[in-house]
Amino acid sequence: MVKQLASTDRHIRYAARVALERVATSRWAPLVLKSTDANTIITGVAGLARAGSSELREPLLMQLGTLQLSALSVQQRLELVRAVQLVLIRLGQVDDSLRDSLLGAIEPLFPSGDDMMDRELVILLTYLQSPTLGKKALPLLAKERKKTEADFAEILQRNKGYGGPIAAMLQNQPDLQQFHMAFSMRNLKEGWNVDQRKEYFQWFEKAQRWQGGNSYEKFLINAANDAYALSSDQERFVLEALGVRKPASLPKTLPEPKGPGKAYTTEGLAKLASERMKGRNFENGKKMYAAARCVICHRFGGDGGATGPDLTQAAGRFAVNDLIDAVIRPSQVISDQYKTMVLQMEDGTVHTGRIVNEVAGKVTMVVNPEDATKTVTVDRQDVEQEKTSAISLMPAELMDKLNEDEALDLIAYLLSRGNPNAPMFQSK
Numbered sequence: 001m002v003k004q005l006a007s008t009d010r011h012i013r014y015a016a017r018v019a020l021e022r023v024a025t026s027r028w029a030p031l032v033l034k035s036t037d038a039n040t041i042i043t044g045v046a047g048l049a050r051a052g053s054s055e056l057r058e059p060l061l062m063q064l065g066t067l068q069l070s071a072l073s074v075q076q077r078l079e080l081v082r083a084v085q086l087v088l089i090r091l092g093q094v095d096d097s098l099r100d101s102l103l104g105a106i107e108p109l110f111p112s113g114d115d116m117m118d119r120e121l122v123i124l125l126t127y128l129q130s131p132t133l134g135k136k137a138l139p140l141l142a143k144e145r146k147k148t149e150a151d152f153a154e155i156l157q158r159n160k161g162y163g164g165p166i167a168a169m170l171q172n173q174p175d176l177q178q179f180h181m182a183f184s185m186r187n188l189k190e191g192w193n194v195d196q197r198k199e200y201f202q203w204f205e206k207a208q209r210w211q212g213g214n215s216y217e218k219f220l221i222n223a224a225n226d227a228y229a230l231s232s233d234q235e236r237f238v239l240e241a242l243g244v245r246k247p248a249s250l251p252k253t254l255p256e257p258k259g260p261g262k263a264y265t266t267e268g269l270a271k272l273a274s275e276r277m278k279g280r281n282f283e284n285g286k287k288m289y290a291a292a293r294c295v296i297c298h299r300f301g302g303d304g305g306a307t308g309p310d311l312t313q314a315a316g317r318f319a320v321n322d323l324i325d326a327v328i329r330p331s332q333v334i335s336d337q338y339k340t341m342v343l344q345m346e347d348g349t350v351h352t353g354r355i356v357n358e359v360a361g362k363v364t365m366v367v368n369p370e371d372a373t374k375t376v377t378v379d380r381q382d383v384e385q386e387k388t389s390a391i392s393l394m395p396a397e398l399m400d401k402l403n404e405d406e407a408l409d410l411i412a413y414l415l416s417r418g419n420p421n422a423p424m425f426q427s428k
């Protein structure tokens, strides 16, 4: 049966693969792994990826790696890339060294110039988090829209209900190739710089103007949100400041703490936390996160502002006491990315904030630490002096309106990373 894998007829290869998948892999894996025939290797590997287990992962990839691309047909190349995908999906995680060698082999293939091949390559390179993909794919997303030639007239006749949207869509169709690539790349986290990120999100603005049927718009929004969730803090900050992404929508009025508050110190709050971190109230912690204004500047669990770092994983980066210290004394440690800059202008004005962008002699600075869209842009040549301020953009004393239980619920909320079932919310 392994012989049939070499057939030039795709249907026969398919049937042979399905049949072989029912046979113990130990009986046919060695034949596939020894073969030098392209079809046998490609289809055989796909079958083994489906039927085999993780110890086959590297031998299968090595065997695929023996194929000379230049000797393969377009169809065979596509199947080869799909076979690689299948091995990765079915047979488990790749470690760093395997990932590097796969990237070394696959990155040079993209872009291939063939649409179908490029779609498969983007899926694979996104999966492998290729650091060069963003840069190489962006020019393809910036291309003029290409309309798909398809006979939709028949669908139009079928049903008045979706006749309307389809008629509109035909007038203003999405570019399916761009759509496919941008959609896959929503999961790409590595290798972006801020300008590339900006260009990527601008593609969604362009695509929003195309018509793609009833759920199209929602679909795009969700894809953009996925990509935004994977963006770095710096990327999000710049995207909001430059108006590429709308800031998180915050409630118009924030809840009020019950109080009465008190002047907290790091030591005092740390001591309370060490004694009373059981039976805390998740919902109240979440409420205090808003009441103490944290939500305006910090994302947590996918929601919140972008002028400060995302705090969802802060519990993993800080010991409890250090986390408390970062909240009580924000100016004690300020990471480089969040330095407050002071621009003293020649005309005597002073601008204080975070610099988001400097191009062609123009400096753009976010001047309101609570709102990344409030920017000023000045000429570099009019800046008399530029200084770093020792004071954090995060205000101190935010906790001081909260009573002890409220303060502890807020700390517990941060420590839980957003999990309402975390130990600190269990009763004693």
Ligand code: HEC
Pocket (backbone or CB within 6 Å): 289, 292, 293, 294, 295, 296, 297, 298, 307, 308, 309, 311, 314, 317, 323, 326, 327, 330, 331, 333, 334, 335, 338, 369, 370, 392, 393, 394, 395, 398, 399
């Ligand atoms: C006006 C905006 C703003 C508000 C409001 C704010 N923060 Fe911050 N926060 C920042 C900025 C900017 C930084 C980064 C600079 C620094 O470390 O001081 C920061 C840093 C932090 C850090 C250190 C994070 C890290 O990874 O280094 C923690 C923890 C933190 N804030 C918690 C809070 C909590 C809790 C609240 C609510 C009580 C809050 N922040 C309110 C802007 C804000």
